Amino acid sequence: MAKKRRALWEWKIVRRAMWDAVRKLNPRKMMGNPVMFVVEIGSVITTALLVKGGAAFKFNLQITLWLWFTVLFANFAEAMAEGRGKAQADTLRKARSETVANRLLENGETEKMPSSKLRTGDLVLVSAGELIPSDGEIVEGVASVDESAITGESAPVIREAGGDRSAVTGGTRVLSDRIKVKVTSNPGETFLDRMIALVEGAERQKTPNEIALNILLAGLTIIFLLAVVSLQPFAIYSGSPQTIFVLVSLLVCLIPTTIGGLLSAIGIAGMDRLVQHNVLAMSGRAVEAAGDVNTLLLDKTGTITLGNRQASHFFAAPGVNEQELADAAQLSSLADETPEGRSIVVLAKEKYGLRGRELSSRNAHFVPFSAQTRMSGVDLNGFEIRKGAADAITNYLLQNGRPMPGEVKESVERIARSGGTPLVVAEKARGALGVIELKDIVKGGMRERFEQLRAIGIRTVMITGDNPLTAAAIAREAGVDDFLAQATPEDKMRLIRREQENGKLVAMTGDGTNDAPALAQADVGVAMNTGTQAAKEAGNMVDLDSNPTKLIEIVGIGKQLLMTRGSLTTFSIANDVAKYFAIIPAMFAGTFPVLNTLNIMHLRTAESAVLSAVIFNALIIIVLIPLALRGVRYRPMSAAALLRRNLWIYGVGGIIIPFIGIKLIDMLITRVGLA
């Protein structure tokens, strides 16, 4: 499943959609969509009458054909949206192809069995080069895994037993090493299975909002049915009864076929857009909720700031010059492959011109970071250099009978207050050399994005384990509205509950097992694909890219989905004005020529007027398919501005456009002699 955007009219998809459009004519399927079902019934009635024969065959035939086209176009729109999902599902299915698993027996031996037979709780061995047979949890070992089949990301990721990176997904490939995996899902219920079902739309249920809109559309359909059915007696009173063909035409033009035909396509396309952003929503409800979100909870690290802190300053201890400090710091970090360590080397190089040295010749011995000492460093020619948190170094120095100088302590405190992390560098012989300041680097463009969110009424809350002082400093710099410092999972939960009690919808991202309750409580919980199985189960979306910033895009997609529905509904209803002006004079001007005054489009004949309206009504569905699939344009702005913009385009535009469209069609069909 590549990240590339699928072309809108991919021939393969179009071809399949055309067949599906015909298959969907099955009345049992049509009944789910009351608006189009009414059109289908109308088409059947006119077809039956057409077969019976009668006057005006050419006109009646064309009407009947266009009525059928109307239904087919609507079906086609839905099939197109589904087809795009199906194409994606096909790619996924390839990954799910049957593999052979090495199941671990109780006696320690393995047996070969097809992956489809694996049950929850089974243990399997997966070696380099093999596909992981099912979703599971690594219980032993560490391996690099190629997850591109699911995420589209080609760089391998490290998966290891214990901690938050232990989950593996069926269908991904182990590249190195060997791991023991405990299977966590039964056949047919794996992540991949669910993903396929989701993108195919097989499990699609109508979302609350879609249900409400469907009620509105069904209601409007009944109202227009009444208006048209009662028109015949009125026409009889007036001495100009109408043919069934004309009445059905009027009905089909009036009921909201445009939105009725595109509604399910819009919903499917919304899910599809998420998939294109590499996000899987477990339900359409979650996508809608994303549009409604009032509060975003964002983890500081990796979301607001770059994943890692970076060295920004050296503060030398009394009697030590900065050059010496930088040199020691760099030496102690040369073998430190953590981003923090690398950033120290880089800072020393850039600021003091110190180049990284080849140390193997110098007989150096590196001391890696350990949980006991909470220090790292280097032993070099009798020197012992250590760096670490202030309290760890203080202990280290005390053991060697040296106190921490007051100036260093002050630097440490000052750095902590301003939101940075102090690392103290010491040499066994000389004592503390100074302090390195590590700072959080706020990602570029975050401030602007938060401003946009504020403009659309969304509040951002930064979640961090830092102390309140540090948190406040970063919050200020990043421009978030609020922050939760020293946050425990319980704090997070409390915050979510409090927001929800105030009627707000909360969205958050998470990956750890301890995020699971909060993910479940949040209205939109986006789990990172790198996260634990528990987190993925608890959330209602999974981000395959594991990019927490994407929450902001997800909100945009949710809004776009609702906006597209609303805009096309408005457009559909506004269209009716022009259709009345086309059809009503056409119906009665024969008996009452004065009614031609209402024929403001000056349509050529009564027949061409009715036909043009019906054709316009059918074609507009096709014309709007791209809009339904892509969604209306969305830019972050206040609701008032959005409303004004969309009312102009889809409300006023919806009144004007059909006047032009119907007139053009009328000119065309009279020119070619169809009416």
Place this chain on the structure above:
Amino acid sequence: MKKNLLTAVLMTLATTILLGLIYPLVVTAIAQVLFPKQANGELISKDGKIVGSALIGQTFSGAGYFHSRPSAAGSGYDAANSNGSQLGPTNRQLIERVTSDAAALQAENKAAPVPVDLVTTSASGLDPHISPAAAEFQLLRVSRARRITPDQVRQLVRQHTEGRQFGFLGEARVNVLELNLELDEHYPLH
């Protein structure tokens, strides 16, 4: 449900007594004290007999009287049967009636065209007024029949012309019954 049904019955009775009986009786009592003339229909008596109400029009015929608007109340100005003609604007009956009435009025008054209020029925069928234009239209005929100068008549018409209430509400109008009674009093027919 049962309790609310009981309340519904009691509430209907109690409020009927308060709003359906006590309230109108109180209003009547106060009205009869404060505005006895208006509360009883502004009846006009002549020689001890009621000859009409200042608010209700009557049919007048004969050259010496100002004529009222046509009336569709009963057989004409039936104050126990208020009604309009209920004729629609495209009803042939309306057009024919207006046309023939207008022709008659033009012949009678030797003037044209007829002010429209004089050939259209009022909504109540009891409209006591005609427009000043409609009075002017008939003025020469009346003065001739009464053998007085047009200005003498005009003087009376002016007296019985009400302007717009408070200077801007409603339309200027002439009370036909009062005007005709005044004519009879000052310039009796011979």
Place this chain on the structure above:
Amino acid sequence: MTVNGWLQILFFLALVLLVTKPLGVFLARVFSRERTFMDLVLRPIERLLYRLTRVDENHEMRWTEYAVSMLLFSLVSMLLLYLIQRVQFFLPFNPQKFTAVNPAHLAFNTAASFTTNTNWQAYSGESTMSYFTQMAGLAYHNFASAAVGISLAIAFIRGIARRQTETIGNFWVDLVRSCLWVLLPFCLVGALLLVSQGVVQNFRPYDTAQLVVPQQVQRVGRDGKPVVGSDGKVLMDTVTEQTIAQGPVASQEIIKEWGTNGGGFFNANSAHPFENPTPFSNLLELFSIFAISAGLTYTLGRMTGSQRHGWAVWAAMATLFLAGVTTAYWAEAHGNPLLIGENQRVSALQPGGNMEGKEVRFGIANSALFATVTTDASCGAINGWHDSYTPLGGMVPLVNIMLSEVIFGGVGAGMYGMLIYVVLAVFIAGLMVGRTPEYLGKKIEAYDVKMAMLVALVFPLVILVFTAISSVKGFGTSGITNPGPHGFTQILYAFTSGAGNNGSAFGGLNANTLWYNTTMGFIMLVGRFFMIIPMLGIAGNLARKKYVPPSLGTFPVTTPLFTVLLIGVILILGALTFFPALSLGPILEHLLMGAGKVF
């Protein structure tokens, strides 16, 4: 159209604007049971009423109990009205010795009509109803149905304003407070003001006046046609007397408008000089029709904490009002093009224009204004016959009712009708801002849309179905008195007026028949109660919901843009439903009239 005409129209609107805030504040205080200056007098009466009727004034009702109480009260009071009509000859205050209201279907029609605040009148007041029936039956229902309407609007507003509760108030308390605080005090003052203008208020038998000039009139037979003698000439009678109908009119007249009921004491309604004698009484009646409904927009804003939303709704109403009155005034002032020889010019000396079925003292501006106002609201009083208006002038009242009378609207009914439109507008357009639609902090969801659509559906259903049947069946078309498209409009207007609980008519339609009395009675009940119940359902559902605090992302319901949107939704939904019918009625008639056609 004249400057003076517009001056009167705008003066009227200014009065309505002026009263909106004080009355709105007063209503909010009354129904929040805060202190008002009338408490000293009214509180003891209120307590007495509760004691007599066994009401616990602190009891709060769920929407279902509220609805049941309202239905029970309407049912019982409707039965009582039916009974009073049928036995009025036993009862006092019957100087004209009227017999029972006959036939039974007329009494049923009238009872349904007054219970539903419609006041459709298939009878002629001065020749049918005793003074007792008028006061204790008809005028009483003018109070009761109006009080029910106000109570329901307040219950709906509470539904929006309250959060996470099950209850929306106590029907009995709202009813009593509506009667005592809102209706009664103003009516006492207003009735006397009307008397000062010449509206009668007495219990006299009808007076008899000696005509100044005895009249020769054609003798008319039972079939309404002149009786022809054996010599082939029409028989003539000499009439020397005029019977002048009297009665306790003023006390009924004022509540007729203040409660937007519209049922006249006399057949000619507010055109009758004893109901509406002067331009000032006319202004007072017009003002009374709009006042409470205008005030309720302010109450809405105040009780929901969004005063600007209240004004946004007011502005939508005022705009639609101006659009209607402009059209009607323009059409009527232009007169009837089929009358060529007559002087229809508007001038200082004559009203001019289309004066058929209008009174000289009101002229064109006030008649067009009254027709617009009475149908903007669900009043239905008339000071000129809509049947005789020009096609477009008559279409304005028809369209006003078709839009469900939400332009200020009936007392209470206008407010909750408008709120249904607001819910639909917020839902349709609310999606366009990319959120689940919210109305004043309450999410609009499937249940609310379902109920709102039910309300929106019932109305055209009954109108169109019964109009359709009546326009092709003999028992329907036989009532037509104006042939051609106008006859169709007569039928359409009748059912629209019934379903909309307006009560005005294209009065020529002969509707006192079994078919019209029973169907009209039925649709008046449907038009009222089938709308109220889903509406209360929404109120109850909204009250239950959590409040979502507004943000920049919230759909704005306080801006001019919202006003425009609301107007758009009202016009498009209303117009789309009824455009075909209108095009074969008034629009066709207008075009044919322009082409010189008569029927």
